[in-house]
Amino acid sequence: MTPSLSDLSAQILAAARKAGADAADAIAVDGTSVSITVREGALEQAERSEGIDIGLRVFVGQRQACVSSSDAKPDTLRQMAERAVAMAREAPEDPYAGLAEPSQLARDTDTGRLSLYDPREEPDPAALQEDALRAEAAALRNKNVSQVQSASAGYARRSVHLAATNGFSAGYAKTDRGLSCVAISGTGTGMERDYDYDSRVFQADLRDADAIGTRAAARAVERIGGRKPKTGAYPVIFDERVASTLIGSLLQATNGAAIARGSSWLRDALGKQVLPSGLSVIEDPHRPRVTGSRLFDAEGLPTASRAIVEDGVLTGWTLDLATGRKLGLASTANAARGTGAPPSPGLTNVALTQGDQSRDDLIRDMGTGLLITSMIGATINPNTGDYSRGAAGFWVENGQVTYPVNECTVAGNLRDMLMTIVPANDAQTHLSRVVPSLLVEGLTLAGE
Structure with missing residues (x-):
């Protein structure tokens, strides 16, 4: 079972200390993204990615080095830390490198009040495809639009945790919901292209798919000639x-x-x-x-x-x-x-x-x-x-x-x-x- 990002960050720092780092900071990122693209009324491309990425920066005196990995196994963390410390020992000294003093660190770290995360369930790929199809159809209702190059809908969720040996440890989560349409007017060498899109933290704030397709078409038609x-x-x-x-x-x-x-x-x-x-x-x-x-x-x-x-x-x-x-x-x-x-x-x-x-x-x-x-x-x-x-x-x-x-x-x-x-x-x-x-x-x- 994968540990929480907070626990994972703490494990990375512990491995760095054990490997001989004087100080260190770590970042752990857990993300998911889904993207659906349609063309000519049919699904053209569907992509989904998810995974954890981790990064470690270590200090040996005034020397520093950074390493990263997408593997959170304990043995990998140990190897990362050892490699980072070995690299830092060979790096040139940087008189400006170093962590913040504990007195400089943020105390207010509850990002919830910024409303950066939409708690609703990840949208079903079929719902994303429907939004993209609606945008494409709206653009094609403009008789001067010859084709829609693409209409896409996507969703992303990202959780991040930062930690350092100076005592800082905090994280946040973000979501993103997007919709775009690229319309083409004219034919042959007279083709012109334009677009419209929207991207929001909360799906409820996202502009309507019909409106996005309609505006993309109007913009492309305006550019004819x-x-x-x-x-x-x-x-x-x-x-x-x-x-x-x-x-x-x-x-x-x-x-x-x-x-x-x-x-x-x-x-x-x-x-x-x-x-x-x-x-x-x-x-x-x-x-x-x-x-x-x-x-x-x-x-x-x-x-x-x-x-x-x-x-x-x-x-x-x-x-x-x-x-x-x-x-x-x-x-x-x-x-x-x-x-x-x-x-x-x-x-x-x-x-x-x-x-x-x-x-x-x-x-x-x-x-x-x-x-x-x-x-x-x-x-x-x-x-x-x-x-x-x-x-x-x-x-x-x-x-x-x-x-x-x-x-x-x-x-x-x-x-x-x-x-x-x-x-x-x-x-x-x-x-x-x-x-x-x-x-x-x-x-x-x-x-x-």
Whole structure:
């Protein structure tokens, strides 16, 4: 009989101590996932996976090593620990490596109040298939849709337990229920593709399958007849679906690992204006029913809400213990990790200040420019912030959407771009990244 994740973590730590580790931390993950995909009214693919993964990090002085396994047998734990200690003894010294002090550890570890786990039974595969079929059928009701590339429904459950020799031991469970549909309009070289999806912690919150299929179809049909836009410098609106990637570039540049390496275009921007006045980027790890929420990070530190950007000014970096020590700063409790590597800085839930205008208002006010609804590829220089991405969407003339656009490139510099953004009010508040549509001035478009 497999022990509980708490007991398994304790056994891993005991094996590490016995093998000669001065300190250690462990992570145990038990997960199940089911995915159903349909096409042309029939089951195309069904996948199910389940199992336990364990990870161990050991310290021998200031040397560390990580090992992982999907086998929880006692003999395997012993071999893991011995191998990890042997590896650590050969590793170079890292003056910044080490566990948190006991006084730093989280005391509030009951994640139940965050409502991250749906207690209802795992959905039957037949129910998942029915949802996917309904989404596909709804998309095909649009006469301009030539086919549905795929419609998928899925469920995942994940339990995690973290423990360390400094006394920390806590865990949490999460569920995820998702549904997606990809529709294709037109035929031959005139085919256009678009999608819609939803993903929620609780199945009861999931959008209706018919609505998802219907929206995917409408989006694909809107793109019929796409052509290249004019080349030149124009204002650009990043639709809510892709706007989070722009803010994601800002967040990546404030990651402590990049700052410690000196490879961030914001490395000299602490305390300086990086967004227009009035806009803030807030991390809130305690939002209920949001998959990114957590009460403690992967090193056992208590999480808390913080402003990454406040009133346009960059206030701090995203840090775990090691990167904080490198920079002479305290951790922001942003350690994240899997089973096969040590912790690294990672964000939870992030929200950009919303505006008081709708996306349609921004379109009306932009005059002539590009509305981007999808992006492909990315060339972003991490040191300079130079930005270039393939894009598709709709051309706007005199405040009116006039025709669909594809095969174009948008380019600029992130530092300049972010200082001009104007947010709409259409962010989806159930997402981990709450970012509305964004109007950006003066990007260079490469089209015809």
